[in-house]
Amino acid sequence: MASRVPIWWDEAHEVLLNDELLGPVVKEHGPAGISSREDLFQTLVRSIVGQQISVTAADAIWGRLCAHLGEVTPHHVLATDQPSIASCGVTRPKASYIYGLAEDAERLMDQPWNTMSDSEIQKHLVSFRGIGPWTAEMMLMFHFLRQDIFSLGDIGLIRGTQRLVPDAETKEQVGEIAERWRPYRTAAAWYLWRILDPVPVEY
Structure with a gap:
């Protein structure tokens, strides 16, 4: 399935490249960024698989799930059962x-x-069991390509920001620092994750 890139990414990259805090990280990792697979159901299932486990573990489980289902669609899920999943x-x-x-x-x-x-x-998505605020925020970023999302529930974004500003000890302080990256906090998040893991996460 072809990926779609956000129309605002190039401008966000240029703006963040000149940011005193994040600029060196942006320069190191280059202009390539976030993209959407345009399949909401698959993206949601992948995000649920990845909740509270490592990227490596999530990728392994996702591979087994794809092999089991053949294709991650509502129809294929309903053709199996919960124990098999x-x-x-x-x-x-x-x-x-x-x-x-x-x-x-x-x-x-x-x-x-x-x-x-x-x-x-976000309100619509969290009305479904298994989708909390963090998962909804990941969908806004990775599926809908909304440009100004920053999840304070994501430990990676907290730790990435703290690498840049060690004095930022609380989520509130991290949120205040992230204000400098408006209206491109989604792109800022992408680069903050690269500080901790150069390999981009996929949903």
């Missing part, structure tokens, strides 16, 4: 969440996304 390495609660999303796929995906604000999309 769990056998791929997914916890039983996560298997339940994935199955529930497949059962309610029409309500999940049939929305006027282009006219919805960031907060409206």
Whole structure:
């Protein structure tokens, strides 16, 4: 499936390249950035698989899940069962969440996304079991390519910011620092993650 890149990325890259704090990181990792696979269901399932585990573990489980399902679609999920999903390495609660999303796929995906604000999309997504604020924020970034999302619930963004500003000890202080990167906090987050892991995460 072809990936879509955000129309605002080049401008965000140029702005952040000149930022006193983040500029050296942007220069080191170059202009390539975030993209969307344009498959909301698959992106959501992948984000649920990756909740609270390492990228390496998530990639391994995702590979087994893809092999089991053939294709990660609501139809293919409903053609199997929750124990079979769990056998791929997914916890039983996560298997339940994935199955529930497949059962309610029409309500999940049939929305006027282009006219919805960031907060409206987040409110819709968190109405489904298994989707909390962090997962909704990842969807805003990695699927909808919204340009000014910064998740204070993401430990990687907290630690990345603290590498740049060691005195930022609380989430509130990190949030205050992130204000300098408006309106391109999504791109700032992308580069902050690179501080901790040069290999980009995918959803």
